[in-house]
Amino acid sequence: MSMKKQLSMGILSAALGISLIGGGTYAYFSSSETTNNTFAAGTLDLAVEPTALIEVENLKPGDWVIRDFELQNNGTLDIEKVTLDTDYHITDANGDNTDDFGKYIEVEFLYNADKLDEVIYKTTLDQLKDMSPEAINKHIFYPDLGEKGLPAGTLDDLVVKFNFVDNGEDQNQFQGDSLQLEWTFSGQQATGEEK
Structure with a gap:
């Protein structure tokens, strides 16, 4: 390639580079503003008081x-539903149980709580354990708490009666046995809404 052609190519390359640099810089007006936004989630805090509902000894059939x-909503959000999971464990004192x-x-x-005369619902622990x-x-909870559920900062008193059913037959297999009952209460939020 001749010197003239090399020089021409160099000048063209330089001109192209300068045009790219010059074309990339330009002046304009601008303005900006920053907003500060906060999203804070509420809390669900269902509490049961007392936590140990029952500790009783020396039960006999018929007792x-x-x-x-109390079911307490100590959170900042309303609780629409309260559910209950039941579990229990039996200690068979004599190893002779043939029944649950x-x-x-x-x-x-x-x-x-004042009258103690109207039963909302009655069942046995084994049936309660199998219920959803x-x-x-x-x-249980809907009749007492109603459609409003348990609003934030409120509580409801509930009363429960435990009966050791006397079936009129020999129940000697349960002598000395104990049953550890575990109830897990869960609160569920209400449906979301426009804020």
Whole structure:
């Protein structure tokens, strides 16, 4: 390639580079503003008071125990539903059980703490253990808490009666046995809404 052609190519390349640099810089007006936004989530805080509902000894068939407790919404959001999971463990003192002790512990959820005369729902512990939490809400908590559920910062008193069912037959297999009952209450938020 001749010197003239090389020089021409160099000048063209330089001109192209300068045009690219010059074309990339230009002046314009601008303005900007920053907004500060906050999204804070509320809290669901369902509490049960007292946490140990029942500790009783020396039960015999036909005995019953009445206990009351509070469901408290200590959170900032309303609780629409309260569900209950039931579990229990039996200690067979003599190793002679042929039946489930939970079948003979009847649970009556009572409506009014003052009157103690209206039963919302009655079942046995073994049936309660097999029920879905949603069924528990429908039969037990909905009649008492109503459509409003448990609004933030409120509480509801509930009363429960435990009966050791006397079936009129030999129940000696349960002598000395114990049943550890575990109830897990869960609160569910209301449906989302425009804020």
